[in-house]
Amino acid sequence: MQEQMLETKSSERSESKPRRFDYTAVLDIAIGFGLFLAAWQAVFMLKYKPSYLLPSPYMVGERLVQLAQSGALETSTLITLERLAAGFSISIAIGVAVGLLMVNFKRFGRAMGSFCVGLQSYPSIAWVPFAILLVGLNNEGIIFVVVISSAFSMMLSTYSGIRNIPPIYIKAGRNMGQSRISLFKNVMLPASYPSLITGVRQTWSFAWHALIGAEILMASIGLGALLEFGANFARMDQIIAAMVMIFLIGFLVDKLLFWKIEDRIRTTRGLNVIQK
Amino acid sequence: MxxxxxxxxxxxxxxxxxxxxxxxxxxxxxxxxxxxxxxxxxxxxxxxxxxxxxxxxxxxxxxxxxxxxxxxxxxxxxxxxxxxxxxxxxxxxxxxxxxxxxxxIVMIFQEDALFPWLTVLDNVAFGLRRKGISKSERRRIAMQYIELVQLGHFADSYVHQLSGGMKQRVSIARGLSMNPRxxxxxxxxxALDYRTREILQQQIQEIHAKTKxxxxxxxxxxxxxxxxxxxxxxxxxxxxxxxxxxxxxxxxxxxxxxxxxxxxxxxxxxxxxxxxxxxxxxxxxxxx
CATH class of the missing domain: 3.40.50.300 (P-loop containing nucleotide triphosphate hydrolases)
Structure with a gap:
């Protein structure tokens, strides 16, 4: 009987061995992009708007190449990514630190919790005037907007992530004689990874939204500024070229970085119930 | 009697x-x-x-x-x-x-108290963490107890890949590996079905006889x-x-x-x- 039990289990196990690269998923995504470009081209060919207001994919591609050749694209993208990295990492650091304090000091947690909920949904653009006067119309001002728009989301995720750990894990850890530090590092932290990674992803999303908004209003260089200049000089091809870059960065970071991490965590723990 | x-x-x-x-x-x-x-x-x-x-x-x-x-x-x-x-x-x-x-004194819970982020081997080795033994030594000891509960083939599996009875056997191995008083x-x-319970009742008696x-x-x-x-x-x-x-x-x-x-x-x-x-x-x- 036992042997039987082992048999069925081992066959089940071999199914969930490390998965190979899924080419069909990539194909589906490529088809999706292709259809979108075709639809765009079709709308362009209807001549519903003049081409300087609604350029074709090819025209936008041309503009992208021009911007790349002049070096403007690289400079803009790099400075935007730099601001993003700075703002996002500061947000994560502050968010995790304050979140942990909230877990440790119950009354602070309660007070801060409701504060966070309010501030989390506060529109990031609405911080811009405040930031311009307080910090200045400069790089730091932009990063300030990014941090203040996204840190609260990380605080909340850390706070709720740790508070929602199933008590049995902590009981088991204590039962195995773990010190407070080890309990935190080896039990509580990994137990809260699924909600922490969701929090990191949400924080990234808030930070990215805030950054582009702040760049449109506050920057003289960067992808947001590229959009703004496009509007000022009525260069729709440049506007869409910048939009494409913004889209691509968001897509790549989310899909390739966070999604991968989240998927791995979920698969390890058997949380991926719905699999193709 | x-x-x-x-x-x-x-x-x-x-x-x-x-x-x-x-x-x-x-x-x-x-x-x-x-x-x-x-x-x-x-x-x-x-x-x-x-x-x-x-x-x-x-x-x-x-x-x-x-x-x-x-x-x-x-x-x-x-x-x-x-x-x-x-x-x-x-x-x-x-x-x-x-x-x-x-x-x-080590407790084995009714609920599933194994850590889902660790493999069977690392779950069992976890209890030995505080004793200041090296990781490879912890794993070696853990493996002995995994063999004792006859789950040697599953050392590298994650918890969700196991049945309820197997999970409890891992829990028992984890408890025993700490060599508690x-x-x-x-x-x-x-929480187990009747047949699995029967098997585990036999096993725990064997384990008790072996480990005293x-x-x-x-x-x-x-x-x-x-x-x-x-x-x-x-x-x-x-x-x-x-x-x-x-x-x-x-x-x-x-x-x-x-x-x-x-x-x-x-x-x-x-x-x-x-x-x-x-x-x-x-x-x-x-x-x-």
Missing amino acids: QKNEEEYGGAPLSAYASAGQPSSKVLEIENLRKVHVRNNGKQQEDLVVIESVNFSVNEGEFVTIIGPSGCGKSTLLNIIAGLESHNGGDIVVRGHRVPSTGPD VLLMDEPFG KTILFVTHDVREAVSLGDRVILLTHRPSKIKQQYVVDLPRPRSSEDPQLHGLINIIQKELKEEIKYAGTDVGNEII
Whole structure:
């Protein structure tokens, strides 16, 4: 009987061995992009708007190449990514630190919790005037907007992530004689990874939204500024070229970085119930 | 098949340790008392859960505890494990009062308490973390215990890939690998189906015979209590006290369907029914 039990289990196990690269998923995504470009081209060919207001994919591609050749694209993208990295990492650091304090000091947690909920949904653009006067119309001002728009989301995720750990894990850890530090590092932290990674992803999303908004209003260089200049000089091809870059960065970071991490965590723990 | 509470009272215990060694107390529970404070709307209400429980467990002995649902069996085990506070009395391990939870007394929970982010091997090795042994050494020791519960092929599996019975076997391996003085088991097979439970009941007896571990095992199943225990402790309804203790002096390995066990099962079941009657019959079906 036992042997039987082992048999069925081992066959089940071999199914969930490390998965190979899924080419069909990539194909589906490529088809999706292709259809979108075709639809765009079709709308362009209807001549519903003049081409300087609604350029074709090819025209936008041309503009992208021009911007790349002049070096403007690289400079803009790099400075935007730099601001993003700075703002996002500061947000994560502050968010995790304050979140942990909230877990440790119950009354602070309660007070801060409701504060966070309010501030989390506060529109990031609405911080811009405040930031311009307080910090200045400069790089730091932009990063300030990014941090203040996204840190609260990380605080909340850390706070709720740790508070929602199933008590049995902590009981088991204590039962195995773990010190407070080890309990935190080896039990509580990994137990809260699924909600922490969701929090990191949400924080990234808030930070990215805030950054582009702040760049449109506050920057003289960067992808947001590229959009703004496009509007000022009525260069729709440049506007869409910048939009494409913004889209691509968001897509790549989310899909390739966070999604991968989240998927791995979920698969390890058997949380991926719905699999193709 | 005698029953007598006095036998286990203050006087030195007669030699009945299953391991065949001279009996020596490894765990003593003295006048244990536990009060839950219930917040009942406006006023607070004290609820005595455990009222002066006294017993001791000998080295290598397999003791089962049985009692009506809600009588505080799990609370008792949690207190012994240091996971819950108590309001009076002492827990003495080898002559030393237990200060807090530690590797001397390890609990195996009914719920799935394995860490889903670790493999079977790392789950079992986790308990050895604090002893300052190297990672490879921890894994080597863990592997021995995984082999002991016959899960060698599954060392690299993650917890969700295992069945309920296998998970509990990993839990047992994790508990044993820490080499505790006393292994506490809180209805460890309660959530398993009948057949799996049968298998695990056999296995735990084999493991007990091999390792000579001292085991304190809580269950609500009289059959399980009698077939596994060298001694069965019957608790009363709340506030729980020890109602009776029974020595099960029958050859091992036993099966819960062993006809020799019927007599004792019937006696305990009758006593237990009485307790359930006192406790209110709403939970009666669950127990028998």
